[in-house]
Amino acid sequence: MGTPEATEDVRERIAALPAELGAVLRPVLPSVADEILVAIRAEVPAYRRPFGGEFGRVVRRGVEFSLGEFVAFVEDPSRASQTDRMIEELGRGEVRAGRTLDALQSAYRTGARVAWRRFADAARADGADAAVLVPLGEAIFAYIHRLAGLSVTGWAHEQSLRAGATQRARDTLVRLVVADRDPVDLHAAAVELGWTPPARLAVVVAPGADGPGDLLRIDPRIVAAVVEGVAVGLVPAPGVLARLTGAPVRGGGLVVGPTVAWEEVGRSHRRAATLAALVAAERVADVGEGPVLADRHLTDLVVHGDGEAADDLASGVLGPLDALPAGRRTRHLETLRAWLDHRGHGPRMAEALHLHPQTVRYRMARLRETLEVDPEDPDARFALELALRRRGVRGG
Numbered sequence: 001m002g003t004p005e006a007t008e009d010v011r012e013r014i015a016a017l018p019a020e021l022g023a024v025l026r027p028v029l030p031s032v033a034d035e036i037l038v039a040i041r042a043e044v045p046a047y048r049r050p051f052g053g054e055f056g057r058v059v060r061r062g063v064e065f066s067l068g069e070f071v072a073f074v075e076d077p078s079r080a081s082q083t084d085r086m087i088e089e090l091g092r093g094e095v096r097a098g099r100t101l102d103a104l105q106s107a108y109r110t111g112a113r114v115a116w117r118r119f120a121d122a123a124r125a126d127g128a129d130a131a132v133l134v135p136l137g138e139a140i141f142a143y144i145h146r147l148a149g150l151s152v153t154g155w156a157h158e159q160s161l162r163a164g165a166t167q168r169a170r171d172t173l174v175r176l177v178v179a180d181r182d183p184v185d186l187h188a189a190a191v192e193l194g195w196t197p198p199a200r201l202a203v204v205v206a207p208g209a210d211g212p213g214d215l216l217r218i219d220p221r222i223v224a225a226v227v228e229g230v231a232v233g234l235v236p237a238p239g240v241l242a243r244l245t246g247a248p249v250r251g252g253g254l255v256v257g258p259t260v261a262w263e264e265v266g267r268s269h270r271r272a273a274t275l276a277a278l279v280a281a282e283r284v285a286d287v288g289e290g291p292v293l294a295d296r297h298l299t300d301l302v303v304h305g306d307g308e309a310a311d312d313l314a315s316g317v318l319g320p321l322d323a324l325p326a327g328r329r330t331r332h333l334e335t336l337r338a339w340l341d342h343r344g345h346g347p348r349m350a351e352a353l354h355l356h357p358q359t360v361r362y363r364m365a366r367l368r369e370t371l372e373v374d375p376e377d378p379d380a381r382f383a384l385e386l387a388l389r390r391r392g393v394r395g396g
Helices: 004-015 022-044 053-075 084-096 101-125 130-178 183-193 262-280 300-305 307-321 326-341 344-354 357-370 377-390
Strands: 199-204 223-227 230-236
Touching: 004 307, 022 053, 022 262, 022 307, 022 377, 053 130, 084 101, 084 130, 084 377, 101 130, 101 357, 130 183, 130 223, 130 230, 183 262, 199 262, 223 307, 230 262, 230 307, 262 300, 262 357, 300 377, 307 326, 326 344, 326 377, 344 357
Parallel strands: none
Antiparallel strands: 199 230, 223 230
16 A cells, blocks of 8 residues: 555556656646546545535645646656655545545545546557556556555544544543532533533443443443543433443443433442442342443442441341351341341241241240340331341342
């Protein structure tokens, strides 16, 4: 393409042409350039708008300079190229204009075809035979293939720069959200990114993701970045958020905060980050295979929100059981859990514990003797429920 080898190949092909052919081709250059521009507009949908203003000036200049340089090479194959930088810039301009690489390549193919036909007509009119026409065609296509390669290089460089700049802007916005910064700062970062915040969104945390790409691949409208080793994404709701269900994220562990207004995005992140930490610490049961939704684990968030206070509560109400031998302690906890689950209903407790009702009554008597709180008291019952959840003794 734009490699030294490609350049040398083009020069060798052009050097095989008679130098006097340049004088034959130069008079038709303006009309060939006009015809190429007309053909590109007609055949490449991305270029169908009029070639006016700066856009038209740049495209016309590129076509005219390229054709002129080809003829100059025919006259003097050793001359230095003057258009490489300009042709690369054409590729960069295509990225800025939002056009695809396919459109650019199609334009070059159209230009090569028109140039070959018109140059061949001019050469034949001057009396050239196949011994000249065939090498002329090969030289034209090799030359324009090289130009296309230069433009592709420019296009790729611009894309790379833009991708890097875009990710830096994503990083900035996501870090501001994680830091719970003022909405004014968030708005400024969103403007810098060129992203219009949705009215409603949720923050997702993916501790197991390899990077932001895992989230970006789900939907390009997600704004994702890695903050302190954890991938964090801002996900528009409801449409994009719905796509997260069952979405493949390497490492798993996708945690979704509540859907909130844009101005409250920090709250969604706090909730998701807290729940993600609880999941990692195995404090949350029944997380399943898909994303873990914060709205479905509010009790876990409440119970574990202040871990120190929750541990003090659990030690306070379950302390008498902690002093027992392991076997007795386990039986008391099972009985207490069944009593809370079935609201003290003896037959259902017996069925859940696979015990005779009389055994259940005996166990409850011993439990009441051991506990320092009355499980019949509503406040004590609530404290016991929280304590069991803190200890990971879940209902069934």
